[in-house]
Amino acid sequence: MKHTGFPAALVGLMLAACSPAAETGTETVADAGHQADAAHTESMTSAAISEADLRYRISTLADDSFEGRAPATLGGIAASQWIADEMARIGLEPGHGDSYFQPVALLAVTLDTDQSSFDIAFNGEPLGLSMSEDVVYWSKLNSSDITLDNSELVFVGYGVVAPEYGWNDYEGLDVEGRTVVMLVNDPGYGNPDSGLFNGNAMTYYGRWTYKYEEAARQGAAGVILIHQTAPASYGWNVVSGSWTGTQLDLARAPGEGQFASVESWVTEARARQMFDLAGLDFDALTAAAAEPGFVPVPMAGLTATGHLVNSTETLESRNVVGVVPGTARPDEYVLYTAHWDHIGIRDVPEGEDGLYNGAVDNATGTAAILEIGEAFVANPPERSVMILAVTAEESGLLGSAYYGENPIVPYDQTVGGINIDAILPTGRARDVVVVGHGASQLEDILTEAAAEQDRYIVPDPNPEAGYFYRSDHISLAKKGVPMLYADGGFDLVEGGREAGEAMGADYRANRYHGPADEYSEDWNMDGMVEDTTLFFNVGSRLANSDAWPNWYEGNEFRALRDAQRSE
Secondary structure, three states, rough: OOOOOOOOOHHHHHHOOOOOHOOOOOOOOOOOHHHOOOOOOOOOOOOOOOOHHHHHHHHHHHHHHHHOOOOOOOHHHHHHHHHHHHHHOOOOEEOOOOOOOOEEEEEEEEEEOOOOOEEEEEEEEEOOOOEOOEEEEEEEOOOEEOOOOOOEEEEEOOOOHHHHOEEEOOOOOOOHHHOOEEEEEOOOHHOOOOOOOOOOOOHHHHHHHHHHHHHHHHOOOEEEOOOHHHHOOOOOHHHHHHHOOOEEEEEOOOOOOOOOOOOEOOOHHHHHHHHHHHOHHHHHHHHOOOOOOOOOEEEEEEEEEEEEEEEEEEEEEEEEEEEOOOOEEEEEEEEEEEOOOOEOOOOOOOOOOOOOOHHHHHHHHHHHHHHHHHHHHHHHEEEEEEEEEEEEOOOOOOOHHHHOOOOOHHHHHHHHEOOOOOOOOOOOOOOEEEEOOOOOOHHHHHHHHHOOOOOEEEEEOHHHHHHHHOHHHHHHOOOOOOOEEEEEOOOEEEOOHHHHHHHHHHHHHHOOOOHHHOOOOOOOOOHHHHHHHHHHHHHHHHHOOOOOEEOOOOOOOOOHHHHHHHH
């Protein structure tokens, strides 16, 4: 929708939402979305999971009045307040003490590209890497001035330390003060027929986030991740578009957190040039990196030097949390997560739409967990159910990461969870897609519940892309909590697989992370209602049992859960 500016009344409501009284969640701020759009009238939603309820909530959250729900903006504040008010209206209890809000402080870091530099030199001669074209670099250190000086380069293969797979790319290597160079994805992708890791399906060790974290734990001063489109599952345009400009992270005091001084991506073409200069065979070493016993290789003559000048600002956002107390075992919790935020507004030429409404991504998931919460209020479960709408997913899963580090419920009391992120309005499907298929025993419960809808389970068709590690549930999984990430399938009742895959491709090409991701009254909601019902049924089975599902044997998070359960 074309942005036309805030109505004066809405500005007042948003400012009220910033007040200390509103932060407690105990006073209701009027529904900003309804004030801004007369087409949205006050709705008395029902305990039944229904099309009318979902339409009401999705259309409200995707309304222009919330300006794309960017964290720490007036629109984001108003949207999170509306969610809290909706939780209170339908009977969820405050989930964070006496508040529906878990405050999340964010650090906005903007690199001054005119004053900053980063380059690789061979025998003292700079290669002349160009920001965005050849390299993208940044720092997560809470500092305005960061220096990397003539740091020696060493190739560490995939940069993985995975005890359960008997793998350690840093074994016997001291990287203190050095810059590590590594491949994206994991050894299973590089050698899919070897039985290593999870074959062609990416594990957590293949995620770029893990690689930077592990390099910092090892003491590296700099990190260079080599971009290749196939193993990354996205092109260089995604790197240059996503890691430039202002970046958000969780706010930390100076000196807090463990990060390399400089983190970066480099194009494959420039990486090949670097390997050639060092007298190394890029293709041969790429193949060797996927074999057991790989030994890191110094990149003789190559050094990294950088000077980063940042401006920083601390912003306040919040997760929204409501609870349905359990009737028999209230200290045991089943968790539902969805992110409420989206991209917000971007500057565009006059006449173009710069408002990113985020209707599918993720007004749908937020509406679904509210619908599920309302259903649990009407059908009180034996275990408690937590409804958690997190912030700043689009900025790197930050809201869920904050919850992961600051859980409201201890992990040994969190039974498991379901994450809902972007439900496409494709109509009913015969199948249910499990992202990260083969991860946990929650899939067994899903299979039984899906069968009651005459549906069958299918794995994510692109496991090498690692989508399981790209949504908020991973922040809980990394702490050992079994999490399920599933979605409606593509084998549509009307049109079959061809129609479903075409709809998915159309969304990714024309609406995903774009201004065209808008709500429409023309949406076919039948599949969304069925999927939301399915996710409620899975959670209800878990919340009304004494089962403690675990990760399957061999999963990278199994040891964490075993330790929690033994305690």
